[in-house]
Amino acid sequence: MYQTENDLPLRRRAEMNALMNLRLASAVDLQMQMKQAHWNVKGPNFIGLHELFDKVDEAVESYVDMIAERIVQLGGIAEGTVRVAAAHSRLSEYPLVTVDGAAHVEAVARALSTFGQEARATINEANALDDADSADLFTEVSRGIDKWLWFVEAHSQATK
Numbered sequence: 001m002y003q004t005e006n007d008l009p010l011r012r013r014a015e016m017n018a019l020m021n022l023r024l025a026s027a028v029d030l031q032m033q034m035k036q037a038h039w040n041v042k043g044p045n046f047i048g049l050h051e052l053f054d055k056v057d058e059a060v061e062s063y064v065d066m067i068a069e070r071i072v073q074l075g076g077i078a079e080g081t082v083r084v085a086a087a088h089s090r091l092s093e094y095p096l097v098t099v100d101g102a103a104h105v106e107a108v109a110r111a112l113s114t115f116g117q118e119a120r121a122t123i124n125e126a127n128a129l130d131d132a133d134s135a136d137l138f139t140e141v142s143r144g145i146d147k148w149l150w151f152v153e154a155h156s157q158a159t160k
């Protein structure tokens with residue numbers, strides 16, 4: 001940990017950063033999974049899904065940035081490489097052979113849901129460490145993930 005005048009106690013900052021580095025790993029993985037879907041989706045809903053998955057990627061990129069910069073603000077080192085993400089992400093492997101829109105909608109919804117659950121849990125973990133700002137950050141992230149999950153799932157809900 002780097003020295004900082006930030007008044008949160010060192011032990012709490014270190015604990016929060018360890019949690020946030022795990023969330024960062026999943027967020028980096030999620031971002032590339034959204035690109036994977038954006039690049040490979042095919043079928044009658046191609047253009048809508050292609051553009052939607054790119055919008056989700058852009059939003060997730062901003063979450064990655066927010067989480068990484070919060071870690072550094074608290075005196076830590078953001079562990080944001082693809083190799084660290086691959087080692088620590090909680091997301092399931094994205095199915096590489098997925099082609100049609102419905103299968104991508106399902107895979108993307110699963111990835112968003114997994115990360116959303118992680119983000120929501122982190123709100124409580126941050127509150128337990130008296131870090132209201134990190135709790136606020138993950139509240140914003142999980143609210144955003146819930147919105148994107150709605151955008152994606154709306155493609156499959158009308159048929160049920």
Ligand SMILES: [Fe+2]
Nearest residue numbers: 038039050054
């Ligand atoms: Fe693109």
